[in-house]
Amino acid sequence: MRPTIRDVARLARCSIATVSLVLNNKDVSIPQSTIERIWKAANELNYRPNKLAVGMITKRTKMLGLVIPDNSNAFFGDLAKAIETAARKNDYNLILCDSDNNGQRDLEYISILSDRQVDGVIFVRSEGNQQDDRKIIQIADQNGIPLVTVDRTMHGEKVYSITLDNFRGGYLAAQHLISLGHKRIGCYSGPLELNSSHQRLDGVKEALAEAGIPYDESLLFVGEYKLGRENEALAYFLDKKVTAVFAFNDMMAFGLYVSAMQMNISIPQDLSVVGFDDIFFCKLVSPQLTTVRQPVSDMGVCVVETLIRIMNGNNDGQPAIRKFEPELIVRSSTAPPKKN
Amino acid sequence: MRPTIRDVARLARCSIATVSLVLNNKDVSIPQSTIERIWKAANELNYRPNKLAVGMITKRTKMLGLVIPDNSNAFFGDLAKAIETAARKNDYNLILCDSDNNGQRDLEYISILSDRQVDGVIFVRSEGNQQDDRKIIQIADQNGIPLVTVDRTMHGEKVYSITLDNFRGGYLAAQHLISLGHKRIGCYSGPLELNSSHQRLDGVKEALAEAGIPYDESLLFVGEYKLGRENEALAYFLDKKVTAVFAFNDMMAFGLYVSAMQMNISIPQDLSVVGFDDIFFCKLVSPQLTTVRQPVSDMGVCVVETLIRIMNGNNDGQPAIRKFEPELIVRSSTAPPKKN
Numbered sequence: 001m002r003p004t005i006r007d008v009a010r011l012a013r014c015s016i017a018t019v020s021l022v023l024n025n026k027d028v029s030i031p032q033s034t035i036e037r038i039w040k041a042a043n044e045l046n047y048r049p050n051k052l053a054v055g056m057i058t059k060r061t062k063m064l065g066l067v068i069p070d071n072s073n074a075f076f077g078d079l080a081k082a083i084e085t086a087a088r089k090n091d092y093n094l095i096l097c098d099s100d101n102n103g104q105r106d107l108e109y110i111s112i113l114s115d116r117q118v119d120g121v122i123f124v125r126s127e128g129n130q131q132d133d134r135k136i137i138q139i140a141d142q143n144g145i146p147l148v149t150v151d152r153t154m155h156g157e158k159v160y161s162i163t164l165d166n167f168r169g170g171y172l173a174a175q176h177l178i179s180l181g182h183k184r185i186g187c188y189s190g191p192l193e194l195n196s197s198h199q200r201l202d203g204v205k206e207a208l209a210e211a212g213i214p215y216d217e218s219l220l221f222v223g224e225y226k227l228g229r230e231n232e233a234l235a236y237f238l239d240k241k242v243t244a245v246f247a248f249n250d251m252m253a254f255g256l257y258v259s260a261m262q263m264n265i266s267i268p269q270d271l272s273v274v275g276f277d278d279i280f281f282c283k284l285v286s287p288q289l290t291t292v293r294q295p296v297s298d299m300g301v302c303v304v305e306t307l308i309r310i311m312n313g314n315n316d317g318q319p320a321i322r323k324f325e326p327e328l329i330v331r332s333s334t335a336p337p338k339k340n
Numbered sequence: 341m342r343p344t345i346r347d348v349a350r351l352a353r354c355s356i357a358t359v360s361l362v363l364n365n366k367d368v369s370i371p372q373s374t375i376e377r378i379w380k381a382a383n384e385l386n387y388r389p390n391k392l393a394v395g396m397i398t399k400r401t402k403m404l405g406l407v408i409p410d411n412s413n414a415f416f417g418d419l420a421k422a423i424e425t426a427a428r429k430n431d432y433n434l435i436l437c438d439s440d441n442n443g444q445r446d447l448e449y450i451s452i453l454s455d456r457q458v459d460g461v462i463f464v465r466s467e468g469n470q471q472d473d474r475k476i477i478q479i480a481d482q483n484g485i486p487l488v489t490v491d492r493t494m495h496g497e498k499v500y501s502i503t504l505d506n507f508r509g510g511y512l513a514a515q516h517l518i519s520l521g522h523k524r525i526g527c528y529s530g531p532l533e534l535n536s537s538h539q540r541l542d543g544v545k546e547a548l549a550e551a552g553i554p555y556d557e558s559l560l561f562v563g564e565y566k567l568g569r570e571n572e573a574l575a576y577f578l579d580k581k582v583t584a585v586f587a588f589n590d591m592m593a594f595g596l597y598v599s600a601m602q603m604n605i606s607i608p609q610d611l612s613v614v615g616f617d618d619i620f621f622c623k624l625v626s627p628q629l630t631t632v633r634q635p636v637s638d639m640g641v642c643v644v645e646t647l648i649r650i651m652n653g654n655n656d657g658q659p660a661i662r663k664f665e666p667e668l669i670v671r672s673s674t675a676p677p678k679k680n
Contacts, residue, residue, distance in 0.1 A: 002454075002483045046482060048455050063435075063456075071424070072620075077417035084411070084438045093452060095403075096436035098424045112433060114342075115388050116403075142386055143342045254624050280412075284594050286626025 003045040012041035023049070064307065065113035065121040067097040067106060070226055073251050074279040075296060076124065079151070082300025083122060090308055092119070101226055103127035110136045114143040120307045121147045123154070128193025130155040146310040150303040151294075153195045153321065160310060161321045162303040166196045169292040169326035170203025170246075173274045176290070176328055177244045178211045181336045182272060186242035188233050188252055190225040200248055200276070223252065230255030234263065237271075243337035244272035250279045253289055253333075268335035278329055287332035295324050343385040352381035363389070404647065405453035405461040407437040407446060410566055413591050414619040415636060416464065419490070422640025423462060430648055432459070441566055443467035450476045454483040460647045461487045463494070468533025470495040486650040490643040491634075493535045493661065500650060501661045502643040506536045509632040509666035510543025510586075513614045516630070516668055517584045518551045521676045522612065526582035528573050528592055530565040540588055540616070563592065570595030574603065577611075583677035584612035590619045593629055593673075608675035618669055627672035635664050 005023075009016045014034060021028055022038045041047075064087050068076045084094045095118060099105040103126045113121055121140060125133070133154040140147040141158075153161040177185050187204055190197045205215050221236050223229040225248065234256055237245055247253035253275035260267055267273050267287055275282065278293035302322060309315040345363075349356045354374060361368055362378045381387075404427050408416045424434045435458060439445040443466045453461055461480060465473065473494040480487040481498075493501040517525050527544055530537045545555050561576050563569040565588065574596055577585055587593035593615035600607055607613050607627055615622065618633035642662060649655040 002457075046479075048451065050455075050457070066436075071411070071421040072414070072418045074412070074414055074417065077414065078412045080436065081411040081438050084436055085440065088437075093456065094436050096406075096420065096424055096434050097428075098421050100425065111388065115390075116433065117342075117390070139386075254621075257624055281594075281621045281624065284597055284621065284625045286624075 003047045004050070005047070007045055008038065008041045008047050011045060012038045014038065023047075059117075060119055061117050062092050063095060063116065063118045064092050064304075065095045065097060065109070065116070065118040067099055067109045067113075067121070068124045069099055069101045069126045071096070071098045073226065073249070074281060075249065075251070075277040075294070078279065078296045079124070079300050082297045083150075083304055086301045086304035090304065092304075092308075099126045101126045101224055103129055103132060107132055107135060110139045114139055114145060117143070118145060120311050121145055122303055122307060123147055123149045124151045125149065125154055125194065127191050128152075128155070128195060128197075130193075146307060148303050148307045148310065150299055151196065155195075159320070160306055160315070160318075162299050162306060163196070163321065163323055164294050164299070164326050165323045166199035166326075167203040167206070169276060169294075170200030171207045172203070172326060172328040173200075173246045173276065173292050174204040174207035175210075176330065177246065177272060177274060177334065178207060178213065180244075180272065180334060182244040183213055183337075184216075184219060184240070184242045184244075186237040186240065186245040187220045188237070188245050188247040188256065189220060189222050190248050190252075192222055197248060204246065225249050225252065227251060227255045230259045231262075234259040234265070238263075238265070242271070244274070244334070246274045246276075248276050250275040250277045250282055250289060250291055253291070254281070254285060257285060268333050270338065272334040272337070274334060278327075282329070282331065290331045290334040291329050293327040293329050299324055343387045344390075345387070347385055348378065348381045348387050351385060352378045354378065363387075399457075400459055401457050402432050403435060403456065403458045404432050404644075405435045405437060405449070405456070405458040407439055407449045407453075407461070408464045409439055409441045409466045411436070411438045413566065413589070414621060415589065415591070415617040415634070418619065418636045419464070419640050422637045423490075423644055426641045426644035430644065432644075432648075439466045441466045441564055443469055443472060447472055447475060450479045454479055454485060457483070458485060460651050461485055462643050462647060463487055463489045464491045465489065465494055465534065467531050468492075468495070468535065468537075470533075486647060488643050488647045488650065490639055491536065495535075499660070500646055500655070500658075502639050502646060503536070503661065503663055504634050504639070504666050505663045506539035506666075507543040507546070509616060509634075510540030511547045512543070512666060512668040513540075513586045513616065513632050514544040514547035515550075516670065516674065517586065517612060517614060518547060518553065520584075520612065520674060522584040523553055523677075524556075524559060524580070524582045524584075526577040526580065526585040527560045528577070528585050528587040528596065529560060529562050530588050530592075532562055537588060544586065565589050565592065567591060567595045570599045571602075574599040574605070578603075578605070582611070584614070584674070586614045586616075588616050590615040590617045590622055590629060590631055593631070594621070594625060597625060608673050610678065612674040612677070614674060618667075622669070622671065630671045630674040631669050633667040633669050639664055 009019045097109040137156045148160045150162045221233045275289045275291035278291045282289040349359045437449040477496045488500045490502045561573045615629045615631035618631045622629040
């Protein structure tokens, strides 16, 4: 059985109130001998305070919730690790919620986390349904739970967001392919209702416009930010005679690698591929993946620090959206298009 | 402000006791009209029960703790996802604790999880310190918290473990290299105090003995189950003139890939490499990695089900250790040794 404060009081031969004062380091005049007796008893019994009871009284659970789309995507695995580490350093624990890219589960999780009265929530949305965004924000608001989004922003005014300059990321990817001579560039995007997706696409359009290449909507294949649609996507792109594909995350790019292998398509000889995120494996795959880097660890630390500042009411004067700069990392998956 | 049961009672114009009975579906004779009025009020206010208070009363928090060494290792990322999914299906939430392969943090986390009065703990230890294993088990025991280990077992009698037949895994890896003609096989292991490490090594020894090849301890390089020691390890193995290396997990094998690239060593022409785990990226790296597969999703589901059975007192007659079967997956990172 877990020892209670009652057990400590009994062993130390004093009142529960006195034990409570001593163990909480309250500055009252209690004889030193009593203080020592109480600490000795607490240590002997391995007594530790009941965090549920502490939470009921202080209205703080020292818990944060993290909702991510897919912990098996190395980008989110790295992000979750960075967030957990930063949370621990600030004496918070983390409830991990993996929505498996299911928007309905985002709604379930915000209710669950509210019920658990976490002190704050970090959210990476699975989809960009505006109505559900509003519901999520409303549930957090009603329960007085500060919410910060990371990576993907939500539709709504009061939401703090730690994100990448996704427009610039899309621009850099397309500009690189254009500079190699590509004109028919396929975009393998995630759901376009997500701000991050359509901002990346807008960046592509900007780079095309600058180069005087008309944007062809038929070269867009909207998938999901996970494995599973790559065979369909690659067949679509080959049919459209694209010479390069910009996959909106690295996992989708790797999916294309597997499909291409099966279909005897060589990267980059037959098809150039650019990814997004720069997860560790980009350096290891063959050919090494050209990609747009997100500074995932920095973003993880930043989102925890922002959330804690908001929880402590100290976030005045901070911008609602903090954008990190993307960086193009050129490796071996991109080359000039084949001459026909 | 979060609505309380008091707000529901006020809006429904009845007592808190009546509201509590209705919302908890207690079978008492309350007029249907009152029941409807209370549910209407609760819905209008978005009232949800205070889980902290519920936890105080039921002595159940419906929370599980998960301690893993490294969420950025795709094996543990997949494992954490499988565990979170299985927990959610059973109405549990998961506190994620990433020890970053630091054994001291394992001890801190078991205390934190005990303080939070989780209903059960799933543990993948960072190291194999027997004394700390005992401390962890003791803390869980004292607080009445069931504990199940997964992947890596702990030293201790009463601990339920979901693991792989690691001896067989090591045997399969070595047997494969021996069958290709390798005699000088380097082992790039994790800490040997971990049962999983020394069992894999014992499997290697068994395969060598069967083939009549004496075991040479100088061909063992003990590292950690993460990136960081690969340059040192590869230099050591080349110095020892090994023709093949069995890395005790895939991430360490990928580390060797990066080092080999930098040192102009070709895999498998100059050096064969076998990994362990079979994470998704094994298929994507170049050359594709020959490895020993662990059924990570099945193991994740099994550990949650086992833990819940133990929590419910229904685990009688189940073996304390459940071993899954490894499978050798031969890809392109292994070949016969070069003729000199």
